[in-house]
Amino acid sequence: MLLLIALTAFITLFIVIYLLLSTYAPTQGPIDMRLKALNSITQGRSDIDEELAKPFAQRVLLPITSDLSTVLARLTPSAIRKMVDEKLLAAGGFGGMGTEQFLGLCGFLAVALPVITAFIATLANAPVNKVLGSSIIAVAVAIAIPFILLNQKIAKRKLSIQKDLPDVLDLLTVSVEAGLGFDGALAKLSEKMKGALVDEFSRVLQEIRMGVPRREALSVMGIRCNVPDVSLFTTSLVQADQLGVSIGNVLRVQSASMREKRKQRAEEKAMKAPIKMLLPMVMFIFPTIFIVLLGPAVIQLIAAFGK
Incomplete structure (x- = not known):
């Protein structure tokens, strides 16, 4: 009996909701018309497909990081921005980054690397002073890494x-x-x-x-x-x-x-070659030669004086 009452109540509620929706909801005709109008508007547009074809990082993450890089670049002194701009020009670009993006990369590394270092030091049960010291060192390393890579690219170029x-x-x-x-x-x-x-x-x-x-x-x-x-x-x-x-x-x-x-x-480098070869010869080749030449004599002397 309870099952019959529940089934009847469900059917009644379904019929009432269906009638309400069919009465007050928009008709199917206007919906189809609006969909057709929207399709006709977007049918010849390729920019939507091109935008959706881009990776998620380029569509979402890149605008966010660009805004953060712009804010960081405004807070950076003009002398540093000019120096970074000149280095990027001398390097012929750095991963397609501009001055703002490069400064944003430095700022991101300066935040991320100390946090990771502090987390690892905390897991290792390091003292607080060592955690702070390692975090400060991590900040300096994080800021220096992009500039080191940039200088290497400049020298190579x-x-x-x-x-x-x-x-x-x-x-x-x-x-x-x-x-x-x-x-x-x-x-x-x-x-x-x-x-x-x-x-x-x-x-x-x-x-x-x-x-x-x-x-x-x-x-x-x-x-x-x-x-x-x-x-x-x-x-x-x-x-x-x-x-x-x-x-x-x-x-x-x-x-x-x-x-x-x-x-x-080329001649200058050829003249420098013997001097550069002197250190490995003294450290690795000469000791081996001395061992080969003087080793048997040393063994005989030890055997002679040992008697």
Whole structure:
């Protein structure tokens, strides 16, 4: 009997709710019309699909971190921001980060690494003073790590620029002597070669095409690369442009000069090699030789005096 009453009450309640919904809810026709209108609006749009195709980190996390990086960059002194900006330019970028993103990375590491260090020290039952000391050291390490990596990239990029400069100048010289203008020689260089120095010349070409004077673009390139040989080359080109000297002659002289400098640097490294080899020879090779040569004599002496 109770089961029948419960079943009857459920059916009655279901019928009442269905009637209320069918009476006061929107009809199916307007719903279909609105859905069709929405589909017609979004049918030709590819930006929605492109936005949804992006990873979650790029759609959600990146805007949040960008806002936090902007706030942190505003709190950072202008001298530090300028220094970071110059280092990023000299490195040719750091993972696609700008100044704000790089400072945000430093701030994130400066918070995350001390927290992890303090948590591990707490689990190890370390004293409070050691936890605080390790956290302070972790802050310094966290801030230093991005700058160390950035400086390493700058040094590697400078070495690559210095190594490629003679070959780049040879190609520019051949192109100019073949009848191309300087802008055409830069375009040919971008097609035939790759590397950090070629990227810098491609940027110079883009700036010239955008209306930047050639002298200014070359001067900024010399400052941006911060390599003495490149600065000397750009200064020579600027002076040749000011004095009306043939660029082909300047390129020929600079190419020969850069090759001579590369030869001198190779000879300098060859002269340093024996000095660098002296320490491992003294520490590892000479003791082994002494053991092999004097070992039997020492054994005989011990046997002779032992009797």
